[in-house]
Amino acid sequence: MRRPTEEAPWLRWVLCLAAVGVAVLFLVLPLVAVFAEAFRRGWGPVAKSLSDPDALAAVRLTLLVAAIAVPVNLVGGVAAAWAIAKFDFPGRRLLMVLIELPFSVSPVISGLVYVLVFGAQGWLGPWLEERGVQVVFALPGIVLATIFVTFPFVARTLIPLMQDQGRTEEEAAATLGAGGWRMFLHVTLPNIRWALLSGVLLCNARAMGEFGAVSVVSGHVRGETNTMPLHVEILYNEYQFVAAFAVAGLLALLALVTLAAKAMLERAG
Amino acid sequence: MIEVRGLRLRYGGVAALDGVDLALRAGEFVALLGASGSGKTTLLRSLAGLEFPEAGQVLVEGRDMAAVPARERRVGFVFQNYALFRHMTVFENIAFGLRIKPRRVRPGRAEIARRVEELLALVRLSGMGGRYPDQLSGGQRQRVALARALAIEPRVLLLDEPFGALDAKVRKELRHWLRGLHDRLGLTSLFVTHDQDEALELADRVAVMRDGRVVQFDTPEALLAAPADAGVAGFLGDAVPVDCVVREGRAWFEGLPPVAVEGVAEGKAVAFLRPADLLAESGDGGARVVAARQDGRGVRLTVEVGAMLLEATPAPGWVPRRGEACRITVLAARVFPA
Numbered sequence: 001m002r003r004p005t006e007e008a009p010w011l012r013w014v015l016c017l018a019a020v021g022v023a024v025l026f027l028v029l030p031l032v033a034v035f036a037e038a039f040r041r042g043w044g045p046v047a048k049s050l051s052d053p054d055a056l057a058a059v060r061l062t063l064l065v066a067a068i069a070v071p072v073n074l075v076g077g078v079a080a081a082w083a084i085a086k087f088d089f090p091g092r093r094l095l096m097v098l099i100e101l102p103f104s105v106s107p108v109i110s111g112l113v114y115v116l117v118f119g120a121q122g123w124l125g126p127w128l129e130e131r132g133v134q135v136v137f138a139l140p141g142i143v144l145a146t147i148f149v150t151f152p153f154v155a156r157t158l159i160p161l162m163q164d165q166g167r168t169e170e171e172a173a174a175t176l177g178a179g180g181w182r183m184f185l186h187v188t189l190p191n192i193r194w195a196l197l198s199g200v201l202l203c204n205a206r207a208m209g210e211f212g213a214v215s216v217v218s219g220h221v222r223g224e225t226n227t228m229p230l231h232v233e234i235l236y237n238e239y240q241f242v243a244a245f246a247v248a249g250l251l252a253l254l255a256l257v258t259l260a261a262k263a264m265l266e267r268a269g
Numbered sequence: 270m271i272e273v274r275g276l277r278l279r280y281g282g283v284a285a286l287d288g289v290d291l292a293l294r295a296g297e298f299v300a301l302l303g304a305s306g307s308g309k310t311t312l313l314r315s316l317a318g319l320e321f322p323e324a325g326q327v328l329v330e331g332r333d334m335a336a337v338p339a340r341e342r343r344v345g346f347v348f349q350n351y352a353l354f355r356h357m358t359v360f361e362n363i364a365f366g367l368r369i370k371p372r373r374v375r376p377g378r379a380e381i382a383r384r385v386e387e388l389l390a391l392v393r394l395s396g397m398g399g400r401y402p403d404q405l406s407g408g409q410r411q412r413v414a415l416a417r418a419l420a421i422e423p424r425v426l427l428l429d430e431p432f433g434a435l436d437a438k439v440r441k442e443l444r445h446w447l448r449g450l451h452d453r454l455g456l457t458s459l460f461v462t463h464d465q466d467e468a469l470e471l472a473d474r475v476a477v478m479r480d481g482r483v484v485q486f487d488t489p490e491a492l493l494a495a496p497a498d499a500g501v502a503g504f505l506g507d508a509v510p511v512d513c514v515v516r517e518g519r520a521w522f523e524g525l526p527p528v529a530v531e532g533v534a535e536g537k538a539v540a541f542l543r544p545a546d547l548l549a550e551s552g553d554g555g556a557r558v559v560a561a562r563q564d565g566r567g568v569r570l571t572v573e574v575g576a577m578l579l580e581a582t583p584a585p586g587w588v589p590r591r592g593e594a595c596r597i598t599v600l601a602a603r604v605f606p607a
Contacts, residue, residue: 168352171319174339175346176366190356
């Protein structure tokens with residue numbers, strides 16, 4: 001017996017094959033290509049290009065940027081989601097739209113904005129320069145651009161869940177004597193922990209991989225302001241294919257580990 | 270004990286509370302009865318500090334609560350959907366209010382455990398402390414919510430539709446148990462319901478709400494005997510409105526014998542007739558039995574008088590049959606000018 005919502009067997013097969021085919025062609029194949037290219041001449045060149053000082057500097061910078069941007073977005077995203085899901089206030093809808101802004105704006109523009117604001121010819125650039133603070137073409141600019149681009153991940157993961165859970169548990173906690181902080185710590189946070197972790201991991205994956213916005217504000221100073229994605233591009237443009245794919249492979253690996261962690265968490269949750 | 274004066278609150282321009290006055294005595298069990306949208310839940314939430322009235326006062330033991338946040342009111346609140354903490358065990362749920370107390374007044378670990386066990390026994394859930402809310406039945410969850418609210422030794426217990434989500438049998442059982450608990454612990458309780466049977470059966474006094482106002486606040490007996498207005502009369506006791514004319518101290522109906530009324534202005538009026546107000550006897554009196562069915566409360570008789578269908582009580586000893594002619598006597602009626 002076939003259920004009314006079920007399609008004919010051949011059609012199901014065709015749809016499944018199409019889905020798998022598309023996934024292999026556009027998702028799996030490129031990933032395989034990255035690793036295949038990197039290891040074309042065996043382990044030796046890969047190890048050599050990864051131990052290059054510039055490559056190591058790029059890895060360090062990428063991890064440092066992620067280590068700053070992700071916690072900032074964790075706090076900011078939770079605060080935004082909490083405000084939107086649990087309270088009614090004027091400007092609530094506007095805030096929701098603003099949260100999605102980084103998704104809809106091209107990353108290049110996000111980077112340019114920071115150059116315009118903090119750059120040498122920018123609004124705040126001269127003022128900051130007098131005080132010896134460099135934002136653009138330095139770590140602060142890269143961090144700011146990364147924070148901007150990856151802001152939506154945590155908030156967007158949490159908002160639907162928190163809205164769905166409603167406010168009554170928090171209200172119950174309040175009538176039982178809990179203040180805001182305890183309420184958040186003992187009631188809200190445990191209810192969102194899995195979604196929060198998953199949002200943080202996505203945010204992390206993107207923070208490490210961000211190219212466009214970072215490219216604009218970084219200045220591409222080798223060994224100093226080059227993150228891994230920028231380093232990959234430079235190597236590629238210099239026809240150092242094995243080195244480029246080696247670094248790209250490492251970056252891909254970091255992303256894969258993140259995704260695997262996320263998948264495992266979702267199963268546990 | 271707990272008093273509300275002139276409470277007003279609007280949602281998007283619509284008045285949810287439109288000048289509510291209510292005063293509870295210590296130890297009372299009071300029902301807030303009204304149709305949905307009458308403002309009863311909003312009133313309850315205002316008492317707990319979960320809504321913020323625009324005007325009026327909430328007084329608890331004589332103290333104005335306006336500046337007192339929900340967490341400091343010591344008001345026990347049982348939510349309609351129970352709002353149990355889903356990631357905590359039953360034990361942790363009940364212990365929550367004790368564990369989050371400021372350090373200097375917080376009971377010790379052993380004391381908390383003892384109190385929780387005591388509460389578990391009180392709500393007849395001993396041994397269930399390790400379960401999670403989603404492993405419990407509706408009635409059990411309700412009792413956990415109650416135990417959790419009682420853990421903070423509230424000055425007043427507020428219950429929002431406490432039996433609403435339960436099936437009929439559990440509901441009946443639980444409401445008598447709750448009433449017993451209230452009496453035993455000497456609580457002051459206020460519960461919201463839209464079920465008049467529940468309100469009239471359980472409460473010491475019932476506050477009938479309509480359009481954001483308390484239209485009558487009295488004992489169940491007084492409410493049934495002397496409803497404040499036509500709305501309350503129509504709402505309570507399965508009353509059917511019947512047009513009549515008041516003249517010379519009597520209400521005159523079409524097709525029914527007149528009945529004496531007091532204090533109603535002469536002229537057109539509406540009489541609210543309950544099944545118990547109409548006595549049906551065998552004999553030719555212009556009425557006819559349409560249906561007679563036996564249920565748990567006795568025989569329910571539906572009679573046709575002219576074009577009207579009314580519920581009546583059969584005279585003792587008479588077994589009515591469908592289609593049989595009968596005679597109606599109006600024993601009493603609550604009459605309001607039309």
